[in-house]
Amino acid sequence: MEDFGLAGIFGCNLRNGEAAPIIHDALKRMTHLDHDSAGLATVYHNEIQVRKDAGKIDEVHERHNLNGARGQIGIGHLRWATHGAPVYQVNAHPQLDCHKSVAIVHNGVIENYEELKAELIAKGHEFRSKTDSEVIAHLIEEAIENGLDLPEALAESLKRIKGSYAVAAISTKEPEILVCARNESPLMLGFSEDATYCASHRAMLVNRTEKIIELWSGELAILRKDSLEIRKIQDMTPVKREPTPLKLTLEEARREGYPHYTLMEICKQPVYLINTLRLQQKYLELMATFLDKVGEVFFVASGSSYNACLAASYTFTNLAYLATHPVLASEFVERYGDAVDINSAVLAISETGEDRDILAAVDHARFRAATILSLTNVIGSTLTRISRLYVSQQSGPFLTQTKAGSMRTFTAQTLVLTQVAFQVAEMRGKLSHTEAEELQKGLKQIPKLMAEIIEGQ
Template sequence: MCGIIGIVGNSSVQDRLIESLKRLEYRGYDSAGIAAQVNGKLERRRAPGKLRELEAVVAKEPLNATTGIGHTRWATHGAPTERNAHPHIVGRVAVVHNGIIENFAELKAELIATGREFQSDTDTEVVAHLLDAELATGLSPREAFAATLARLRGAFALCVLIGGEDEVILAARNGPPLALGYGQGEMYVGSDGLALGPFTNRIAYLQDGDWAVLTHNGAEVYDASGAPADRPIRTVPSSAVLMEKGNYRHFMEKEIHDQPEGCQRTIAAYVDTLGGRVAVPGDLDFAKLERVQIVACGTSYIAGVIGRYLIEQLADLPVDVEIASEFRYRDPAIRPASLVIAMSQSGETADTLAALRYCTERGMQSAAIVNATESTIAREVDVVWPIHCGPEIGVASTKAFTAQVSVLISIAIAAAKARGRLSEAEEQRLVKVLLEAPRLIAEAIGLEDAIRDIAVEVSKAKDVLYLGRGPMSALALEGALKLKEISYIHAEGYAAGELKHGPIALVDDQTPIIILAPFDAWFEKSASNMSEVMARGGQVVFITDTEGAKHAPAGAKVVVTAPSSDPLISALVMSAPIQLLAYHVAVLKGADVDQPRNLAKSVTVE
C-alpha cells in the first residue's frame, strides 16, 4: 500500500525523502510526491508514474528545506493522476496518508456546505480540509490535529506539515503501521523501519490510536485518549545490504535465488541440528489442542494449505485454512481449545489482523507466522513464529513463501512429537530431511535455463492451467497466482482430480498445462491426468523429479526434472521452477516484475 516518510532534519531533506521513497517502492505505487517547509511556506512536487518522474520534476524545481514529508501512492479513491497524488495541500496543511477514510463522503459534503472547494478525487483531501478548518478556529496545531483525528473513521496512517511550523511534523496511526526513527538532532517517521534504514537504527512503533509530534528534540506520543504514551525505542539491525539487487535484474529474481540461504536461516531458527530435534518457540501445548485455524491471504493462504496437509498427516491434528477476508463474515464457530495462526509476511495485512482479533476475542490461543516481528499482528498474539527471510522487496512473494512453509513444516514435526505421533528416531529422520531442503532448492534453481526455454512458449499463451495433487494442488494455486501477478496472463490452479469436473473443457492445443507431479503417493493419478490432457491436445509441461521422469507417460511437450525429495519438503523444492517460470514469462512480456500493476506488497486496508 501507500508509503510514507517524514524528516525533521538539520540539513536538506529533498534527496533523503526520495531515497526513502525508493525503499518503499516494494509496497506498490502509481504516483509519488514530496512537500516541505520553504521559508515558512508549504511547497510540494508531485508526479504520476514511477519515482524517476518525480526526480525529473524535482531536478527542475528543487525544494530547499530541512523539514519535509514524502509519499508513494497506491490509488484507492481517484485515478493515479498528478492532482490525486500526495501530498495534498489545503491552506496551512500538507498531508500524506495511507489507508481509507471510510466516512470521507459525509465529511466532504459537510465541508463543501461551508464553502470549501476540493481539488482532487481522494479521501485524503478531506483530512487536509478538516485540519485547516480546525486551525482556522484558533486552535493550536496539536489541538486541531487531535480534533481532526476524532472526526475520522477508518484505517489510516497520516503525516502532516503545518505552514509556519518550520520544524514540526504531526503523525498518527489507526491501522496501517508507522514507525518513528530517532537520530542525532533529527527525527524521522515512515511506514516501516525499512524506510528509516539509511538514517537510524533506533526505532519506535506507534500503536493503534497513537498520534505524535516530532521535533528536533524527539517525539511526544499520545494515545487515543490523548494521554502521553511511552513507546519503547528499539535498536534494530541494519538491513541496507539486503536492499541491493546485486547482479540480478530484479528483486524478484534475486529473492528466488536467495531462497536456499533464506530457508537455511529459517530452518536453523527452528531446528536443534545437534540433537536432531525441532525447537518451536513458545509454550503452546500441542497435545491439548483440538483444532488449528489458519487465517491468511494470497500466497500466505496457499502456504497455509500446504501446512494443513503436513500438520494433519504428521500430528493427526485437524486444521482449517481460510481466506482471512472471508473468515469473520460467515460467523464461524469458535472453540477455545483451538489455536489460531495468523500468517502474513508484513504482519500488517488488514484482513488477517481482523480475523485474528475475531478469534482472540472469543478466547482462542494465538500465534503468528510473520516476517516483521515488530508488526501489529506479531504484537497481538501469544506466540510469534518469525520466518527470518529478511526484507522481501518484490511484490510477488517468493522467499517469504518458502520460509513460511519451512516454519509450518517445523510446527508439524513439533506438534506430531508433542501428540505422541512421532518416535524420537522418526523425528530425527524428519529433521534430517528438512535440513536437506536448502541444498535441494538450490539444485531446483539450477533448472533456470530449461525453465527460460519453456517461458518462451508460455509467454505466447492467453490461458494456462496448473494441476497437482496433494500438496502439489496447493502449489498449483501458487504457480497460477505468480503467473497472473507478474505476467498478466490468465492462469488457474486446480486439484488434478477436479479436471474432469469442468476444467478439462478449457483444454486445447493453445493452452499450456503445467502438471506438478513428484514421484509420491499421488504420482500414478497425476500421470493419468496428464494422459487425459494430452489426448485432448493439451501442451503439457510435466514438472517432476528424477524417479517421476522415469515413469512419466510419453507425449509431454517438456519434462522438467527437479531433484528428488521426501514428501515432507517437496513443496519447497518444487516451488523454484514455478517461480522461475512466472518470472521469465514476465520478463519476456516486458512487465514490471517487481511492481506489477494494481498490486501492493502490504495490504493494510480491507
C-alpha cells in the same frame, strides 16, 4: 493484526541541511513495492513547497527535481491508488488544504470519506483531487481555524475518520513541528543527533537511526528537531515507550524480516484483506444491481483470477440463486461470443486491468452491447476506463521481486466477489437483512482466521 499498508510515507525534521534529498532517498528504498505516483512537500519561508506527479519516482524526479524543494522539515509519499485515478497529478500526495497551509501524506483507506467530503464542501472547502486522503487536510484546516494547534487539529480530525491510516502532516502555521498518527496502517519513529523521523517501513530508517519506536494504533507523535513525544489521539495524554534496536540491513528490512519475498507475500495475505473488506458499500450494491437485472452473467478472467471466478460461481449459485458462467478469457469469444447480447453482463476480473485476452473478450462483448463490469487492483487501467462500473480489490501494490502476488490476488478477488454475492442474495430476497449482516460479520473474521492458520504452519 495490523494493516501492511497501501503506500509508503516518510517524514523528517532536521537540525541542519535540506529535507528533500533525505525524503527522496527514503522513498527510493521502497521501490521494491510498485507505485503509481510519488511526491514530497517541505516548509520553507512560511510556504509549503510541493513536488509531485503521477508515475514512478524516478520519472517524477526527472520532471520535477524532488531534491530541489527547500526546507529542513518535510514529508514524502509513494502511492498505490485506492481512490482517484493515478494518471492525474492532483491525485498524487502530498494533499493540501484550501489555503495551501497544510500538507499531508496518508497510507490507508478512509471508509467515510464521502460523508466528510460532502460536509466540508457544504462549509465552503474546495477539493482538488478525487482521493479519500484529501479530507484529512481540510479537516485539519477546519480545526486550526477553530483555534486548535496542529497536534490538536490532527487528533480532532482523526477522531472523525473511520478506517485505517498512517498520516503525517506539516503546516506553515507551526513550521517547527511535524505531526503523525496511526490506526492499523504501520508507522514508526526514529531519531538521531541530527534529526527525528517517521516512516511506514523500517527500510526507510536503516542507516539513519539505530533505534526506533513503534507507534501504536490510536497514537499521535510530535516531531521536533531535537525531540519527539507520543500522545494518545483520544485525549492527548502522554505515552512513554522505550525504543528498540534497528539491526536489519536494507534488504532484510525490505523483506520485513522474512527470509525471502515469497514467504512474506504468503504471510502478509491476511493484512491486505483488511482493506479488501473496506470497499464502498454503494459500489457493491450498484454492481449487485447490474448483475441482478440482466439475463445472463459471465465471469471472464485468466490465471488465478479465473480460480477466484470458479469459487465465486458456487457462492452466487447456492446463496443468490444466480447462475454465472466462469470462462477463461482466451476461450470467451469462441464459446460464448454469439450468445452475448444487450441482456448480458460481463464481469471481467484482472489484477492489472491490462490483460490482452481479457481486453479482447471485453471489446467483443461491448460491440454486442453487453454491460461491462470489472474487478481489478489498478485504478486507471484500461479495464477500469472501458467498464460501466468497476470495483477495486484494494489488495495493495505488487512486489517487483516476485510473482507471488497471485496468491494475494486470488484471496482478495474471492472476498470481493463473495461480498457482491451477498448483496445479490439480499436484493433477491434469498437472504434476510439479518442473515446478510451475520454473513458480513463472518467475512470480517476471515483475515484473523487466515492469520491463525498461517501462523500455525
